[in-house]
Amino acid sequence: MAQARGDRVQRWLVGGPPSAFLVVFFLVPALIMVIASFRYPGEFGGLAPLLPAAPGEEAGLTTENYRVFFGERIYFEIFLKSFGVAALTTLVCLAMAYPLALLIARSPKRHRDLMVLLCVLPFASNFLVRVYAWMIMLGPFDLLFSKFAVLAAMVYVHLPFMILPLYTNLEKHDSTLLDAAQDLGANGWQRFWRVTFPLSLPGVFAGSALVFIPVLGMFAIPEILGGIGDWLVGNMIKESFLGVRDWPFGSMLSLMLTVCVLAIAGSAAWLARGGVARA
Amino acid sequence: MPLLEIRNVSRRFGALTAVDRVSLSVEPGEFFTLLGPSGCGKTTLLRMIAGFDLPDAGAIVLDGRDMADTPPEKRPIHTVFQSYALFPHMTVAQNVAFPLKMAAAPAEEIAGRMKEALAQVHLDEKGGQYPHELSGGQKQRVALARALVNRPRLLLLDEPLGALDAKLRVEMQIELIALQRDVGITFVFVTHAQPEALALSHRIAVMNAGRIEQLDEPSRLYGFPKNRFVADFIGKCNMLAAAVIDAGSTGLRLSAKGLGELAAPAVEGVRAGETGVFAIRPEQVRIQAPDAPLELENHFAGKVHDFLYVGEVTTYVVELANGLRVEALLANSAPGRARFFDVGEPVRVAWRRDAGVFLRD
Numbered sequence: 001m002a003q004a005r006g007d008r009v010q011r012w013l014v015g016g017p018p019s020a021f022l023v024v025f026f027l028v029p030a031l032i033m034v035i036a037s038f039r040y041p042g043e044f045g046g047l048a049p050l051l052p053a054a055p056g057e058e059a060g061l062t063t064e065n066y067r068v069f070f071g072e073r074i075y076f077e078i079f080l081k082s083f084g085v086a087a088l089t090t091l092v093c094l095a096m097a098y099p100l101a102l103l104i105a106r107s108p109k110r111h112r113d114l115m116v117l118l119c120v121l122p123f124a125s126n127f128l129v130r131v132y133a134w135m136i137m138l139g140p141f142d143l144l145f146s147k148f149a150v151l152a153a154m155v156y157v158h159l160p161f162m163i164l165p166l167y168t169n170l171e172k173h174d175s176t177l178l179d180a181a182q183d184l185g186a187n188g189w190q191r192f193w194r195v196t197f198p199l200s201l202p203g204v205f206a207g208s209a210l211v212f213i214p215v216l217g218m219f220a221i222p223e224i225l226g227g228i229g230d231w232l233v234g235n236m237i238k239e240s241f242l243g244v245r246d247w248p249f250g251s252m253l254s255l256m257l258t259v260c261v262l263a264i265a266g267s268a269a270w271l272a273r274g275g276v277a278r279a
Numbered sequence: 280m281p282l283l284e285i286r287n288v289s290r291r292f293g294a295l296t297a298v299d300r301v302s303l304s305v306e307p308g309e310f311f312t313l314l315g316p317s318g319c320g321k322t323t324l325l326r327m328i329a330g331f332d333l334p335d336a337g338a339i340v341l342d343g344r345d346m347a348d349t350p351p352e353k354r355p356i357h358t359v360f361q362s363y364a365l366f367p368h369m370t371v372a373q374n375v376a377f378p379l380k381m382a383a384a385p386a387e388e389i390a391g392r393m394k395e396a397l398a399q400v401h402l403d404e405k406g407g408q409y410p411h412e413l414s415g416g417q418k419q420r421v422a423l424a425r426a427l428v429n430r431p432r433l434l435l436l437d438e439p440l441g442a443l444d445a446k447l448r449v450e451m452q453i454e455l456i457a458l459q460r461d462v463g464i465t466f467v468f469v470t471h472a473q474p475e476a477l478a479l480s481h482r483i484a485v486m487n488a489g490r491i492e493q494l495d496e497p498s499r500l501y502g503f504p505k506n507r508f509v510a511d512f513i514g515k516c517n518m519l520a521a522a523v524i525d526a527g528s529t530g531l532r533l534s535a536k537g538l539g540e541l542a543a544p545a546v547e548g549v550r551a552g553e554t555g556v557f558a559i560r561p562e563q564v565r566i567q568a569p570d571a572p573l574e575l576e577n578h579f580a581g582k583v584h585d586f587l588y589v590g591e592v593t594t595y596v597v598e599l600a601n602g603l604r605v606e607a608l609l610a611n612s613a614p615g616r617a618r619f620f621d622v623g624e625p626v627r628v629a630w631r632r633d634a635g636v637f638l639r640d
Contacts, residue, residue, distance in 0.1 A: 180364035182351045183329055184425065185381035194377075198368045 037065055037252035045245035065252040075236075075253075079260065082232040086215040089154040093162040093211045094204065096155070101166035101203075102196075105173070112171070119163050127157065131224050138225070149225040154215055161214070162207040169203025170196070205268065213261055233257055280343060282307045282465050283328070283433060288337035290323050297323040299489035300337070305433075305467060310459050312468045314476040315486035316512070321469045324486075325435055328467065330354050341432065352381075357426040358435040361442065363418045365410040371397070371421050372406035378429045396428040399458065416447050420454075427462055436468045440475060452478050473513050477501065485509050501560075507638055510558040517564065517605045521557040521637065526550050531637055533557055537601025541577045542632035549637060559635030564607035566595050569625050578629035581605070583620045595620060597628050 040048035040058040052059035069075050104115045122130060134153045138144045173196065181191045219234030233253065240250030281304035290298040298320040305311045313321040326332040328339060330351035339346045346354060357378070365374050375396050379389040397403050400420035410418055419439060426434055440448045456479060459466050470476055476483050477497040484494040485508075493505045504510035507518070524540065525532040531543045535557060543557055569580060581599040588611075595607045607628055620626055 174362070174364070176360055176362055176364040177366060179331060179351075180358070180360055181366075181377070181381075183331075183356075183358045184378040185352050185429075186377075187352055190381060195366060 033251045033254060036248055037255050038062060039248045040064075041246045041248050045247065047247055065249050068249070069252060069256060078231065078236060079233060079256075082216055082234070083260070085151065085154065085232060086212045089151060089158060089215045090162075090208050090212045092151070092155045093159050094208065097159055097162035097166055097207065098200075098204075101163050101170050104163075104167050105170035116164070116167060120160050122156075122160065128220065128224075130157070131221055134225060144225065145227040145230075147226070147230055150222050150230050153221045153225050154218065157221065158211040158215060161210040165206035165210065166200065166203040169200050169206075173199055209265060209268075213265075216257060216261060281305060282309075282342065283467070284338075284340040285324070285328075286338045286340060288324070288327065288334040288339060290320075290327060290332065291335050296489050298327070298334070301486075301489070301491055302337075303484055303491065303494060305465060307465055308463055310456075310466045310468065310479055310481045312470060312476045312480035312483045313486055314470055314473060314483050314512075316471055319486040320489040321471075321486050322437060325358075325437055325467070325469050328433070329356055329358050329435055355432040356435060357431040357433075358437060359419075359422045359426050359439045361438045363410075363422040363442075365418055365421055365425070367410055369409075370406065371402065371408050371410070371413070374410070374421055375406075375425045375428050377425060382429055384429070392428055396424040399427070399461065400424045400454075415443050416451060419443065419451060423455075423458065427458075427464065430462070431464065434464050434466050436466060438470055439468075440470075440472075448475070455479060477513070485512060487512075503636055504558065504638070507556060507558070510636070510638060515561050515606060516558045517561065519557045519559075519603065519605075520554075522554045523549060523551050523637070530632060533637060535601075537603070538579055538599060543635055543637050544633050546637050546639075549639060553639055555637055555639040557635055557637050559630060561594060561606040561608040563630050563634040564605060565629045566597065566607040566609055566620065567627050567629060568620075569627050571627070573627075573629070575629040576632045578627050579605075580625065580627055583622050583624045583626055585622060586620070593619065595626075597626060599628070 036047060038061045039050070040060075040062060042048050048057070049059050050061075100119075104112055104119075107115060131153055134149065134156070135144060138149050138152075143149055177195055177199075178191050181195050186194060216232075217234045217237075218232065219238045222230045222232050222235055223238075237250050237253045237257070240246050240253060283305040285301055285303045288298055288301050289296065301320075301324060313324060315321050323332065327334055330346065330349060333347065341354070341356070366377065369377070372393055376389050376393045379392060384392070393406075394403070397406055400423055402417060402420050402424065405413065405417065405421075410421065413421065422439070440451050443451060452475060455466075468476075468479060477500075480497055482494065482496055483500055485492045485500065487508050493500060493509045495503075500509060500513050504513060504516075510516045510518070519535045519538070521533040521535045521541070523531055524534050526545070526549050528545065530545050531549065533541050533543050535541055541557065565575065579599050581597040583595055584598040584604055585596040587594045587596075591611060593609050593611060595609060597605050597607055599605055605628055
């Protein structure tokens with residue numbers, strides 16, 4: 001009994017502080033954001049008071065933000081475009097990262113750590129500096145402020161997030177499975193498609209989530225490298241808070257983005273559950 | 280014509296010669312075993328037969344065709360891997376159907392042959408399960424069904440029973456023999472476990488340091504080992520250093536160091552004056568009380584050093600006059616079995632003149 005209680009105390013000591021941190025700095029702000037999305041904007045930013053200070057002043061709660069969001073096509077279109085860019089970035093990252101991850105995973109063990117290190121080396125310099133570096137690179141080719149510039153930088157910034165989970169998965173594959181497949185008559189392509197790829201699906205899903213979700217919220221790259229037509233949800237949210245200073249509208253957009261991401265991640269997990277559980 | 284011919288095959292890894300000028304042939308329908316300690320080259324040889332590795336010299340010939348330019352996926356040879364290597368993301372049925380799919384068999388044929396193969400290994404009910412839901416023995420059977428389903432010319436088995444516990448291993452041995460007889464496919468089996476090799480094989484090649492020490496039927500390997508390595512590796516053997524005094528057509532007269540003379544069966548080509556060891560199996564050595572009548576020619580006095588009672592037999596370790604310890608096996612069911620011998624008790628060990636074998640140095 002005393003032993004069990006000791007274990008419980010220990011568990012709380014270890015798990016308590018991080019849980020408390022998450023509650024205070026993640027859950028509470030998220031709830032504040034939900035409530036904020038139903039309020040009026042303050043005169044100079046911030047939120048309007050809940051109780052009217054003077055008669056006729058906007059105060060209290062409202063669903064106006066949601067009416068605007070669902071009422072006007074432009075928001076639907078910009079969400080759709082953002083998801084399109086995120087999906088395209090994810091696909092390009094996957095297509096580029098898979099061969100690289102496979103190459104690293106099948107290299108001699110003593111070379112692998114160095115190769116992984118090279119993949120994450122860009123993180124050693126600041127993200128914004130690297131985006132500005134793209135400006136310098138793309139400028140002379142007249143490619144700046146275009147869809148291509150946005151996509152190229154999106155892929156560049158997020159590629160390591162695709163490589164790492166894929167490599168971690170592929171590196172654990174049992175090479176005798178490939179020997180067995182070959183022994184039983186499978187050629188190179190069949191060995192990849194029937195054995196390596198299905199077994200790597202958990203890595204594909206993890207990497208895709210790590211690329212897709214941050215791209216959706218990204219505003220710096222479209223702002224620096226894109227034209228005005230290349231704005232994404234992230235830019236709208238940022239503009240709501242820092243530009244037009246409509247906090248409630250920005251909160252509503254953030255919340256809708258979160259809901260969409262959760263819906264997509266949820267259905268992807270539901271679709272993939274069979275495959276992931278088995279691997 | 281032999282099904283498989285290994286002609287003078289060598290394989291070197293740097294300074295190490297893993298397989299050293301090995302030649303052998305396997306007949307159709309045979310259960311052939313490569314037996315040897317780890318590192319003897321048996322697995323390297325198996326990988327070369329499967330096509331995962333190529334010989335540095337020599338040829339591997341299947342059905343009269345040199346396999347040098349045929350990659351593993353094109354060879355009519357399948358392997359049962361030690362780790363089973365079942366595809367974890369496929370059901371048992373999908374695993375077994377895999378080679379048929381790779382051979383682009385028509386769908387209705389795949390279903391039929393997959394069911395047939397599963398029935399052969401008594402797993403009819405398990406088709407829908409995943410490998411991680413099966414026991415070790417069941418995984419083993421799936422691996423067998425998968426390797427046999429499109430009827431290869433040759434089945435290679437790489438220590439397939441190594442991961443099973445002792446009791447299951449014996450069950451699987453019996454099943455393997457029955458399965459091989461039923462399907463009529465030639466098996467080449469690799470193992471380091473000599474009881475397994477003796478129980479399963481039609482013929483065994485005993486390998487050591489990349490070479491074949493002896494290739495023979497199990498009973499001949501056990502009864503007439505050609506050299507010390509084989510005698511020592513296959514079963515237990517007492518070894519007495521001896522020199523040949525006289526080599527006649529009826530038998531040899533040997534002088535065992537510190538013991539005296541003894542009679543042994545004739546060995547072709549052995550002449551007087553040669554030295555070597557006299558090897559005799561514990562079950563050929565009789566242990567008796569010192570005052571019991573002497574019926575056998577070869578007999579030496581000693582005392583019981585130790586014994587091991589395991590139920591059906593008792594193994595006695597008898598220390599002889601020259602300090603050498605000899606093991607003698609006494610069946611506990613033997614007629615006239617009157618008593619046990621105790622540690623320290625003087626006894627006599629004896630054996631027939633036609634038992635044992637003289638091995639030259």
